[in-house]
Amino acid sequence: MICGVTGGCSRAxxxxxxxxxxxxxxxxxxxxDVRVHFEPVTGGRPSSGKADADGRFSLLYSADKDGVLSGDxxxxxxxxxxTPQEEMQFRAGKLALSKEVQxxxxxxxSAKVTPLKQSIQKAEPNLVLNLD
Numbered sequence: 001m002i003c004g005v006t007g008g009c010s011r012a013x014x015x016x017x018x019x020x021x022x023x024x025x026x027x028x029x030x031x032x033d034v035r036v037h038f039e040p041v042t043g044g045r046p047s048s049g050k051a052d053a054d055g056r057f058s059l060l061y062s063a064d065k066d067g068v069l070s071g072d073x074x075x076x077x078x079x080x081x082x083t084p085q086e087e088m089q090f091r092a093g094k095l096a097l098s099k100e101v102q103x104x105x106x107x108x109x110s111a112k113v114t115p116l117k118q119s120i121q122k123a124e125p126n127l128v129l130n131l132d
Contacts, residue, residue, distance in 0.1 A: 015069050016069070016070065017061055017065055017066065017067035017068065017069060018067045018068055018069075018070060018120055018121075018122055018123045018124065019058070019059075019066050019067040019123050019124075019125065020038070020047070020058070020059040020067055020068050020120060020123070020124045020125075020127055021049075021056070021057065021058040021059070021124070021125050021126070021127065022056070022057060022124065022125075022126055022127030022128055022129060023054070023055045023056055023057075023126075023127075023128050023129070024036055024051045024055045024056075024057060024077070024129050024131065025055055025128065025129065025130050025131065026100045026103070026104050026130075026131045026132075027100065027132075029055075029100070030051075030053075030054050030055025030056075031051060031055050031077075031100060031101065031104055031131060032051055032052060032053045032054070032055055033050075033051065033052075033053070033079070033082075033101070034050070034051050034077045034078065034079055034080070034101060034104070034105075035048055035049070035050050035051070035077065035078050035079075035080045036048060036049055036050075036051055036057050036059070036075065036076075036077055036129070037075070037076050037077070037078070037111070038059060038068050038073040038074075038075055038118065038120070039073060039074045039075075039076065039111045040069075040071055040072070040073055041071070041072040041073060041074060041117070042071065042072070044069075045061065045062075046073075047059040047060060047061045047067065047068040048060065050080065067123075068120050069120075070120055070121050070122075071119070071120060072117060072118075072119050072120075073117065073118050073119070073120065074111045074114050074116070074117055075108070075114060075116040075117065075118050075129060076108050076109065076110055076111050076113075076114040076116070077104060077105065077108050077109065077131075078105070078109060078110075079097060079101060079105060081095070104131050107131070108131055116129070116131065
């Protein structure tokens with residue numbers, strides 16, 4: 001807390017998190033069951049969220065913080081197995097991913113290769129991300 005000579009005190013403002021939710025699409029259809037990452041272009045902690053069966057996602061910064069900080073982001077995806085059995089099959093190369101997920105992972109599967117960028121300057125309750 002900072003207190004001035006005039007007797008007034010103020011708290012230093014912390015970072016502002018903007019809630020971000022939306023839909024992840026590929027070829028005009030929802031892309032389901034992948035994790036969406038928003039990684040700051042300038043470095044720092046990413047936010048992420050899992051797309052459900054309808055491609056809907058909500059980003060989390062941490063377990064107790066929803067959203068993202070304002071800024072520019074690289075947007076990338078990854079497949080995350082839901083069960084230990086699915087993870088074992090995935091690691092062994094025995095889990096068949098849909099063609100859409102496989103193709104999307106080739107182009108958007110890491111922060112290093114993704115061409116998709118997104119700027120966040122306010123709350124985005126209906127963001128649509130189109131992965132071509």
